[in-house]
Amino acid sequence: MAQENLLNNENTVVQDAPQSPCVSSAGSVVESQKSRKRKFLFKWKEEFKWLEYNVESGVARCSVCPQFKRLCDSSSRVVNGFKEPFRHETFKFHNLSAPHRRCMEALDGQKQPDNSSVAKCLKTMDEKMFFHLEVLFNISFYIAKNNKPFTDLRGLAELAGKLNVEVLEGYTNNKQCKEFIHYIAQSLKEDVVADIKASEFVSVLVDGSTGRSDVEECIIYVRYINASGVKESYLAIAPLANSTALGYLDAVDEEFQRVNMDWRHGKCLVGLATDGSPLMIGGVNDLASKITNYANRITTIHCVSHKVHLSVLKSLKGVSYIDEIDHCLISVYKFYNGSSKRQKQLSETAEVLSAKLLKLQKLHTVRWVASKVGTIKAVIQDWRSLVTHLENVGCGKETDSSKAKGVLKTLKKYRFLRTLHFLHDFLFPLKKLSLTFQKPDLLINQVQIHIKKTIASLEELEKTPGPMENEFINNTSVTGMYHEIQLDEMTEGQKKFECDRKEIIEIGMADVKRRFLKTATDDILTSMSIFDTFTWPEKSLGSFGKEEVTTLVSHYKDLLQHAGKEDIIQKALDEWHEFKICAKTLSSVGLMGKVMKHHGGRFPVLLQLLKIASVLPVSAASCERGYSQMMSLMKNKFRSCLETESLDDLMMVNLNGPPLPQFNPTKAIDKWYFSAKTPRHVRRHKGNTSDSSAFSTKT
Template sequence: MKRQETLIKFFTKKRKDDCDSNNPCTSDPQEKNTSIEDQAIVNNQERDKQKTVQHGSKHYRPGNFQASYAKEFGDWIVIKRGVHNQVVEVTCNWCCSFKTQADTSSKFVLGYKDSFKRETFKIHERSVSHRNCERLYKAQKNPESTPMAKCMLKMDMEEVENLKKFFITAHFIAYWNKPYSDFEKQIELIRKLGIPVKEKYVNRTMCTEFIYNIASSTRKILMEDISKSPCVGLLLDGSTDISVTASVAVYMRYITEGHVAESFVGLEELPNETADAYMTAFNSLSLRLGVNLFDKGKVVGLATDGARTMLGAHGGVAAKLTAYIPYLVVIHCVAHRLQLAVLDSLKTVSFMQHVETTLRGLYIYYHSSPKRSSQLKKAAAALQIQLLKLKDINAVRRVVSKEQALQAFLKNFFKKRQAVVFHLQDSSNDSSYAPKAKGLLKAICNFRFLKYCHFLHDFLTVLRPLSLLFQRESLMLSEIKPSVNHAISFLSKLEHNPGEMESLFLSEVTSTGLFKEVQLERVETETYYQKDRKTILSDAKACLTERFKTLEATVAQNVSIFDTMKWPDGKRLSDYGDDELYQLVHHFKALLSNMGASTESLKKEMLLDEWFRLKVLGKDQSFPHLCQQVMQRPERFPVLSKLMPIVLVLPTSSASCERGFSRMNCIKTDLRSRLTQANLDTLMLIGLSGASVKKFNPCESIRLWHESRRTPMHY
């Protein structure tokens, strides 16, 4: 300390002597760069060292850091303390944050360790470099407060409003399957309506970029919803588009806001239709989505069609996934099972093939010729009747399409004046297509054909509700078996009594074969008809039982205990479903443990006690409503609150995938056959899982687009 004081006195005296002799002050370069704060410290150093004040038993030195300094300059100083909590160093937070604008030789940048004075802090606070750093620091913390930031913010708001128009237009293009080239036309229409739109970004390339970001925001929201679901189910199906490119569509079944939803998550191209190709496509889609589609702790079920590639016992996709996820529940699509059961029952009677061929031939006869279709409409107008449009009996919706095609044909035939018969009779005289018209006329004016058509309509009417139920997204496994049994009971009634349409036909036709002023050709005896009728109905019941028999020996049968409407009354309810519940818990034991169920709660005694409490709570309640209550009370139902969501998300049908392929065929048409797989996936995601045009909010899409741009968003 004495040595330091001696040096300070020496340099102070030398500076004074040099100035008194009227000589220029000479000092080394280091001294020339001495800051204002350093000079103030040097000038006051001697005085500070000499002053000491006695305060009781403690000595006070004015150079120590005072608590009042922290209050006065606390906005910008940073204090470093040492032993005994003494302040050993002070720096300026603002200057250290922006060293390019700060005085780098200042003690408040390098670290101020000398005796502290209020004047020294004030000198630094008034310095130009410190004030520049202060403005930069405050602008960084609150950019909207600066004049430049306010100007830029105004520009941003104008740009955002302009971008909203672009993104809403791009979303409209994608949602309604319009070509990207329509983007410029839509913007031009907006301008014609008097809405100001800037010229920038109005081209096909930017439309593609906007749609990509809309899909990205849609997928982000979707995956966030799926991630919140405790477990999920997978729906898979493959198809080929107009360019003969094989693809696999992946849907997920999950719980959102207390209800079950099925959403499209991605479309992936297949190099070939083998199980290994499917697995490769799933891995590729997982990487693209950033999630594991086959997460052992989340995926509980798989629904797909009955193709060998999917359900092969050894090398199928389901077998590969089951080897990886042992508790995975694999369901053959129930809608597909129903269709196979119907086809199996009808093919036992050869005449049914003739009925379908004739109805399809009649549809093609008019559908493939605008001229014949126009002539049929003119004939209906001349006869003053309203004609129903003929439909294809082999359309996409399977059983429903057959029933609708039959209904359209029979309703047209039941009119007092037969427009179809009249037109076919007139066409029989036209040499260009007379043979075909004569053949169709002879086929539909046959007593046997019409009688079978009316019976087939009654038969399909029984199965139509079942088909619609099996295509519903919210369908649960517990609903399948009771619905099938209900349909079988109706088919049994139909065996002994004719249906509505058959009874109506028999009441309208005369003994001579005259029906609605049309003379029918009678070549059918009642014996053969009754035999075929009984064969179809008995085979249908057997096929339904056989096709859905596998549900009885699997987990799917055990989940039926959660159908609260089927619970028994009284004492029988106390023991109802005990064994089935224990089997379910045993099947999903690894998953339940992973979801947080304790070993103690999985014991049979604790489990049955929990099951009894659930039956007391859930009597006369629907299962979805009961499930919501149980999931909200995990402390009371530690196992069932985790098991019931698993039951909810178990998939039953791949009908959603079929609807997705219908959308794909609407997007990728002959005119857009060169649409890339990435763009096709993007458009399907927006159309199937995105918001409608009315509900679409472009803000998140704009933010993602702005973050991905290399240049700023301002003009």
């Protein structure tokens, strides 16, 4: 009977406690008693000082644990808060739990730092273990930054010990190195994501490839504005569920959700840059169309460097003789690259002829324009040495004498050699254009001026020979002697060359104009060119740019913030008139930063358009560079089974990490230390208490 009375008293609301709205009527109290719902007893707050109860919401929770999110049990209902029924055992169990005790000790440490057990532990770690962890995290950063194997951690720790750096034996295996690098990458990613979120507008660069392990992966970069200006940063590499546009869209979605960014409904994403594959842009149900279906404000950009590559291929594809030239260049490279003996003989021949050799280069399919110019330049400069050496090899009895004769026959043709000189003149401005477009600091409004400059160079080349072709003409006699070597088929070769030259230039200029001056990227990218002050006309500046400003404001109207009541288009036009007076003396380089610093309050709408123009990417070259670094240095033939998560961590450290002298591991150590579900063994295991486990050597 006494036990029953005690149970009834325990489940009865204290009389002098404030009543909750849910028990305001007698009927509700009777119904509550019948259902035997356990109410909150306010006397529990005297027993558990950390307990708090909200009368209006009826939620009880711990007031201490939420203050220490890294130490508490985030899955506990007492930490998150819960409603009736309440049981005394629930709070009693939470009071005795290890995570809650750690949080209470941390609270005591904040109030009385000298007396708390956690403060002593951290103090001990600061004095002894923290230096050990600093050394290990710095070594791990070096390993990731220089693409060393994880197993090097123990060896480098032993080396540090030999140099009288006190390093303990704990946490020096390859698995721990992988874990250290993971937390270093996470700390770096947090900094990048914080900068991205702080940027008013961002653009995404996406590319895909298949690695050595035949896993289809998607690499994602983000272009944004931070304190130092416009920046392109690596964000993630993710495996694709399938190599379709939907697969890429899911990968982008997943990564943005992981960093808590909503590109579909948010207003920050304004641009997307990809290569020209039909899967990405220009095809049916491509990635660009799927993204613009969700947000039509997003401007999709075909990588400009890739367009240059396509223009060169288009101009040379119509001339069949170019294939013969490529075959000869590849044959020369293979003939010498595969034999150190031939390379030595070629060097000796050049020394006798007092000629300076350039290293023969291989034709790359990815960097085709740049590699072809380098290969052509090397063959032109080494031509006399190559011909002399190949003649000697062809006259001998070596097994490769027939190969030497075949290559020599092509090298000595007038048509081949003059075409080679012309191709250098033709490809050089296109190479320069391609390299310019690969710069991450190039703005979209500067594209048109570089295109027009390149077209002007090609038009000049159509009228008169270039410098390399002029050099060939001046050094070739009427009879066809070039550097004291007789060229073959001069008369016939000259006629065929003139036809080839005319066709290459005509097709090249027409394709460049088609791809760049009449781009399908609507009027948006063309309108952005008004922010290039170098192209402003000296006369009729008053009416210049009004149509372009109207186009830009109409397209990005939902993104632009405007405090006034007047029409935003009219506001932008009024700002544009005054902006031209202030900015006509300013260079387009760093224009946005100068306007933000000196005139930001005067041109609020135009400043937002300048920011959008700054973050719109010109090319996806950063993705290509990231893949090249990944395939050649990280996921090479020795590490082809590297997991995607580890690869992502290594790329984050490699591409976004600071130089080693500037690396501060404190944040990464903090994340590593507080991320464990159970306390870290910062004082080492019980079996390793002697100083004999240290790597350091005492002299």
